[in-house]
Amino acid sequence: MSSSGAASSQASGSSWTAFLKSIASFNGDLASLTAPPFILSSTSLTEFSSYWCEHPAIFAAPAKEPDPKKRALLVLKWFLTTLKQQYASRSEQYGNEKKPLNPFLGELFLGKWEDEAGTTDLISEQVSHHPPATAYSITNVPTGVHLEGYNAQKASFSKTINIKQIGHAVLTVPSPSGGEPETYLITLPALHIEGLIFGSPFIELEGATYITSSTGYTAKIDYAGKGWISGKKNSFTASLYPTGKEKDILYSVAGQWTKDFQIHAGSAKHSGKDTLIESYDPAKAPTSKLIVAPIEQQHPLESRRAWSKVAAAIAKSDLDTVSIEKAKIENAQREMRNKEKAEGRVWQRQYFSVNTDAPDKVLSTLGPVVGVPDHGDAEKTGGVWRFDPVKAEKAKELHRMTPEEIAKVAKELLGQ
Ligand code: HC3
Numbered sequence: 001m002s003s004s005g006a007a008s009s010q011a012s013g014s015s016w017t018a019f020l021k022s023i024a025s026f027n028g029d030l031a032s033l034t035a036p037p038f039i040l041s042s043t044s045l046t047e048f049s050s051y052w053c054e055h056p057a058i059f060a061a062p063a064k065e066p067d068p069k070k071r072a073l074l075v076l077k078w079f080l081t082t083l084k085q086q087y088a089s090r091s092e093q094y095g096n097e098k099k100p101l102n103p104f105l106g107e108l109f110l111g112k113w114e115d116e117a118g119t120t121d122l123i124s125e126q127v128s129h130h131p132p133a134t135a136y137s138i139t140n141v142p143t144g145v146h147l148e149g150y151n152a153q154k155a156s157f158s159k160t161i162n163i164k165q166i167g168h169a170v171l172t173v174p175s176p177s178g179g180e181p182e183t184y185l186i187t188l189p190a191l192h193i194e195g196l197i198f199g200s201p202f203i204e205l206e207g208a209t210y211i212t213s214s215t216g217y218t219a220k221i222d223y224a225g226k227g228w229i230s231g232k233k234n235s236f237t238a239s240l241y242p243t244g245k246e247k248d249i250l251y252s253v254a255g256q257w258t259k260d261f262q263i264h265a266g267s268a269k270h271s272g273k274d275t276l277i278e279s280y281d282p283a284k285a286p287t288s289k290l291i292v293a294p295i296e297q298q299h300p301l302e303s304r305r306a307w308s309k310v311a312a313a314i315a316k317s318d319l320d321t322v323s324i325e326k327a328k329i330e331n332a333q334r335e336m337r338n339k340e341k342a343e344g345r346v347w348q349r350q351y352f353s354v355n356t357d358a359p360d361k362v363l364s365t366l367g368p369v370v371g372v373p374d375h376g377d378a379e380k381t382g383g384v385w386r387f388d389p390v391k392a393e394k395a396k397e398l399h400r401m402t403p404e405e406i407a408k409v410a411k412e413l414l415g416q
Contacts, residue, residue: 016199023196026157031102031132037319039201041090041098042311044303046109048100049124049136051085052147052169054287056117056140062173063143068182069240072217073251073263075171075184076240077280079211080221083257084282087191087203088234095200097193101307104333105129105347106413109303111292118142122290123351123392128152128382129333133167135352137387144174144181150352150385151188161193166380168372170362183214185366189223194233204233205257210370217250218243218369223257234258237268243369251277259283299399300410309416332415350395354383 015036022034053059058081062074091097103126113120117140124136127150135150149169156162165188174181189205205223212218221238238253239246252268255261260281264271292298298305306329313321340346359374360367363384367374376384401409410416 013199020196023157023161026155026161028155028157030153030155030163033099035099037314037317037322039098040314040322041100042307042314043090044101044103044107044109044307045132046103046107046124046126046134046303048086049109049134049138050111050122050290051089052082052136053113053120053122053138054085054290055081055285056113056115056120056288059120059138059147060117060140060143060145063140063145063176066176068215069217069250071173071176071182072184072211072213072215072219073240075173075213076211076219076221076238076251076253077263077278079186079219080236080238080253080257080261081280081282081285083205083234083236085287087205088258091202095195095198095202097201097203101303101310102132103129103134103303104306104329104414105337106301106349107303107306108299108301108350109292110299111290113288113290115288117288123387125349125351127349127352127385131380131382133381133385135349135385135387137351137392144172146172146387148387149186150381152381154380160196162190163192164190166377168363168376180214183362183366184211185213185362185370185372186211187370187372189221194225205236212243212366212369214366216243217241218246220246232256232259236261239268257282299401300406300416301413306414306416328415332411332413336413349388349391350398351388351392352385353388353391354378355386360384360386 019036058078062071065071065074105126107126109124111122120140122138124134127133127135131152133150133152138147147169149167151165151167154164154166169186171184172181187209189209190207191203191205193201194204195201204225208220208222210218210220217240219238219240221236224235226233234256236257239249240251241248249267251263251265252271253261253263254268260279262279263277264275265277266275295305295308309325310322313325360376363372363376364374378384
């Protein structure tokens with residue numbers, strides 16, 4: 001879909017109808033969904049990890065707040081400010097949510113933000129292919145605020161495409177008083193696609209998610225679409241309370257995660273002008289631009305370099321070339337997996353490792369509060385993936401490659 005979803009779907013009406021028929025018999029595997037050409041995106045899912053930090057100053061802000069409950073509120077605020085980027089930025093005016101590229105194992109997306117918050121580094125890696133899972137690490141260098149997590153999706157069809165996110169994120173905030181760093185376990189919202197029938201797909205969030213902290217605070221966020229709570233799309237209400245005391249609301253937040261929302265002290269029941277702490281309008285908050293190395297300087301497994309031929313063909317709507325170039329990557333990957341199997345080895349992830357400490361410390365302490373099992377749904381994501389700083393250090397070395405080494409990797413792993 002080009003600029004207006006509805007308009008271009010009229011032009012491509014028959015292929016959209018065929019697509020709708022095909023998803024009615026959808027088997028839950030998002031990768032196997034054969035979307036019409038105008039709904040193909042040239043962006044890989046590994047890039048989506050950057051949505052967590054398009055406002056680095058808001059991400060880093062908790063590190064400077066001495067009061068633990070206000071810190072928990074700042075974490076909740078940051079989370080809420082990421083929602084528009086995560087779920088609506090690709091589909092700003094019209095519903096034109098496209099089908100992202102399905103990452104290959106080992107695919108990387110690396111970048112950084114440079115702004116008033118200093119340098120914030122992003123690492124995203126496809127850590128599993130069957131089942132597909134993406135892991136990420138985001139660190140604001142001056143403050144040490146660090147986010148890591150991993151996610152996979154489980155899709156089903158009932159009236160529309162429904163997606164459950166499997167995985168979680170963990171935010172670490174160094175204590176401003178110099179004590180132990182605090183951790184926040186964050187769960188991920190379920191979503192469904194709206195507007196499918198009209199050829200203008202967009203995301204609506206549903207259900208509830210949580211953020212619970214090692215300092216004893218929990219936030220619950222309830223999502224609702226048009227027709228529920230406020231009758232407006234992308235609505236939510238959130239409350240922050242001492243863990244286990246859901247009725248003792250310290251702060252409440254309500255509004256639309258795409259338009260504007262208000263943060264109040266105390267329960268929403270008593271909120272008025274006198275309790276208002278802040279109004280935030282995600283549509284007016286400028287994002288910081290992610291800096292990504294020019295394609296020719298990227299590692300051959302970096303997303304934009306690896307998919308460059310596919311992306312160019314999608315831009316020209318040259319479907320034959322899209323299929324040929326995608327097949328080269330898929331075939332090379334298949335051969336590599338066969339080779340690894342024959343040699344009794346597995347693909348070495350460059351930045352993340354499966355946590356072998358069972359049960360995981362964060363999940364066993366904070367997981368029960370928010371319903372995350374201590375095994376982290378590992379069988380659905382290939383493991384509980386944690387950032388591995390030792391590997392990340394080695395990766396710097398590995399990324400210093402000669403042109404011959406680059407050509408070898410591109411041939412062997414991507415068929416290019
Ligand atoms: C469901 C989704 C792929 C997964 C995307 C995720 C859940 C990935 C992790 C990010 O942090 C948040 C996120 C945002 C959007 C999610 C995508 C929306 C649509 C896409 C489907 C695979 C495409 C469905 C095809 C079509 C034509 C209906 O858009």
